[in-house]
Amino acid sequence: MGVFYMPVKVYTQKEAVGKNASMLASFGRKALLVTGRNSARANGSLEDVCKALDREGVSHVVFDRIEANPSVRTVMEACSFGIAEGADFVVGIGGGSPMDAAKAVALMMSHPEEDSSYLYRADGDDVHIPVVCVPTTCGTGSEVTAVSVLTDTQKGIKKSIPHKIFPDLALVDGKYLRFASEKVLANTAFDALTHLIESGLNRKADCLSLMCVEEGLRLWSASLPILRGERKAEDADFANMMSASTMAGMAIAQTGTAIPHGLSYSVTVKLGVEHGKACAYFTAGYLSAAPQKEREKLLSLAGFSGIRDFQSVLHSACGKVQADADTLKKVLEEDVEEMCSNSAKLKAAPFEVDRSILEEIAWYEFR
Numbered sequence: 001m002g003v004f005y006m007p008v009k010v011y012t013q014k015e016a017v018g019k020n021a022s023m024l025a026s027f028g029r030k031a032l033l034v035t036g037r038n039s040a041r042a043n044g045s046l047e048d049v050c051k052a053l054d055r056e057g058v059s060h061v062v063f064d065r066i067e068a069n070p071s072v073r074t075v076m077e078a079c080s081f082g083i084a085e086g087a088d089f090v091v092g093i094g095g096g097s098p099m100d101a102a103k104a105v106a107l108m109m110s111h112p113e114e115d116s117s118y119l120y121r122a123d124g125d126d127v128h129i130p131v132v133c134v135p136t137t138c139g140t141g142s143e144v145t146a147v148s149v150l151t152d153t154q155k156g157i158k159k160s161i162p163h164k165i166f167p168d169l170a171l172v173d174g175k176y177l178r179f180a181s182e183k184v185l186a187n188t189a190f191d192a193l194t195h196l197i198e199s200g201l202n203r204k205a206d207c208l209s210l211m212c213v214e215e216g217l218r219l220w221s222a223s224l225p226i227l228r229g230e231r232k233a234e235d236a237d238f239a240n241m242m243s244a245s246t247m248a249g250m251a252i253a254q255t256g257t258a259i260p261h262g263l264s265y266s267v268t269v270k271l272g273v274e275h276g277k278a279c280a281y282f283t284a285g286y287l288s289a290a291p292q293k294e295r296e297k298l299l300s301l302a303g304f305s306g307i308r309d310f311q312s313v314l315h316s317a318c319g320k321v322q323a324d325a326d327t328l329k330k331v332l333e334e335d336v337e338e339m340c341s342n343s344a345k346l347k348a349a350p351f352e353v354d355r356s357i358l359e360e361i362a363w364y365e366f367r
């Protein structure tokens with residue numbers, strides 16, 4: 001039995017931002033709102049946060065240039081902007097990218113004397129100004145994890161920073177999903193599913209983390225008919241999908257992710273495959289390598305009849321990888337090579353994984 005640590009105050013409700021405006025405003029005098037270029041405006045989340053802060057008399061500035069797979073450079077730009085504006089807390093609004101970036105920005109704003117190399121310094125501290133997260137997609141769970149994944153575009157590396165930064169507050173409202181495209185909904189829903197499966201099939205899993213996994217899978221399964229194209233999503237589905245994603249985040253906050261996430265990063269960086277979709281390809285292989293009993297339990301809790309069913313929904317909802325055979329072979333070979341030295345991810349599997357099993361997992365989707 002390990003420790004179950006989840007220090008984020010989470011409100012999961014309709015109009016979570018408006019109803020908790022005073023809590024949101026309690027973290028400082030001026031907020032730096034960190035978001036992407038479009039979606040937070042389109043889905044109303046940015047307006048909700050601005051209105052709530054206005055009502056409480058807390059000023060705010062917006063940095064809206066966070067890209068997908070946020071870069072170290074953009075994080076440093078947001079940090080300089082926040083410091084110049086005198087902001088004393090950060091609100092990350094959007095999917096995983098703005099929320100992960102917000103955590104890194106909050107860290108760097110507390111260390112104004114440091115340069116960007118501090119982000120990946122293993123012996124640095126985790127001191128940061130307060131962070132609030134408002135998720136608007138149903139995949140990352142970043143609002144309840146301490147993880148911030150950044151991309152060093154010069155080195156072509158996508159990797160978690162070693163600092164652990166839990167948000168202070170998460171305001172979770174499924175209403176923002178109404179504005180997500182079917183593609184974003186599907187990709188992020190599969191991201192949440194892979195978090196649940198990788199946390200469930202994990203050496204660090206215990207009864208408390210499994211509680212999040214199992215309830216998360218039950219909630220997630222309610223949205224499966226939508227991914228199967230059997231019906232359109234309604235408000236109750238959006239609430240379920242968002243809660244499943246938050247629960248999946250709570251699960252990986254305890255166990256971490258496993259081999260599928262480890263294998264996914266280079267496929268995302270080198271082939272441009274969306275995060276959730278990339279993780280899900282390798283999850284099929286990870287499940288096939290797992291003991292039958294555990295595989296069947298996780299798949300059936302999620303509503304699938306087996307791996308083939310999982311893959312068929314994945315392909316119809318998210319599509320297949322578009323890459324020529326030679327490129328794919330090169331990327332996967334490099335990927336397996338890199339993963340062979342990633343002992344943390346290899347050890348996360350609750351079964352033995354040697355190079356040949358790793359190759360099986362990596363190639364399962366593509367054979």
Ligand SMILES: [Fe+2]
Nearest residue numbers: 140191275279
């Ligand atoms: Fe993920």
